[in-house]
Amino acid sequence: MTQSPPPSSPHALASAYWRLARFDKPVGIYLLLWPTAWALWLAAQGFPDPPRLIVFLLGVVLMRAAGCVLNDLADRRFDGAVKRTAQRVLAQGELSVRQALAFALVLLALAAALLVFLQPLVIVFALAAAATAAAYPFFKRFFPVPQVVLGLAFGFGIPMAFADTLGGVPALAWLLWLANGLWVLAYDTAYAMVDRDDDQRMSLQSSAITLGRWDWAAVALCQSAFLLLMLALPVWVPLGEVYLLSWLLAVAWSWVLLRRLQTRTREDCFWTFRQSHWVGALLWTGMATDFALQALF
DSSP states (O other): OOOOOOOSSSHHHHHHHHHHHHTTTTTHHHHHHHHHHHHHHHHHHHOOOHHHHHHHHHHHHHHHHHHHHHHHHHHHHHTTTTTTTTTTTTTTTTSSHHHHHHHHHHHHHHHHGGGGGGHHHHHHHHHHHHHHHHHHHHHHHTTTOOOOHHHHHHTTTTHHEEEEESSSSOHHHHHHHHHHHHHHHHHHHHHHSHHHHHHHHTTTOOOHHHHHHHHHHHHHHHHHHHHHHHGGGTTTSOOOHHHHHHHHHHHHHHHHHHHTTTTOHHHHHHHHHHHHHHHHHHHHHHHHHHHHHHOOO
């Protein structure tokens, strides 16, 4: 593998940092954002306090960026041998390990600074979230379904939102966390199906490898269980017909995703992953619209 020379201009250096944090690929931000938004709207049963919303939005962006940098640091010796990741910044030698580590620490420090605006209980979850995100890449070395760990990491915004809004974490928050974990397992298994051959060659673990020929069935099962749990939300909060309509649209889009995934080609698996965030967006739109209409009428 031929590595690129280090960036020779401020513009090239900024581009390298931007791509290292995956700001050029915002799908990961959306996949973190929607569950956090669900929790903020459900906890407030309406539009959350604007300062709280801003803090959580910034937290999502910063933690996703930090997670990407930490992931690439952990996987820098593998990424160059994987077709999908061969052009990543560290795999190409555009930045040094020291530069990447310093960048990760800056991102984590900025995210930690946001905690001064939140309730003390949130700090506990934030520390657990950071530790889980940092540990996730290493689970790919030995744990047969590392996507479970990612599901935990991607769900911490949910109890954090409830804890800051209500001062505690009710049963509804844990139901939402479980639902989100199943959703993560579904779309990240589709993502793992893209790299299955490369991961097997390097003796890495993933749900796609562990599940084998049952991969599509497992994705379908997890997606279905996730949607059924999301259908149960009106038991706890006053969501009505608008949310039900958004849920039905999410079911329809999920079917489109699953049909595409059946081919198991790299392109279709990657497309399924990249388009999965629309399921979360549809569900949030239904929640937000339902609460807004209730406030008006």
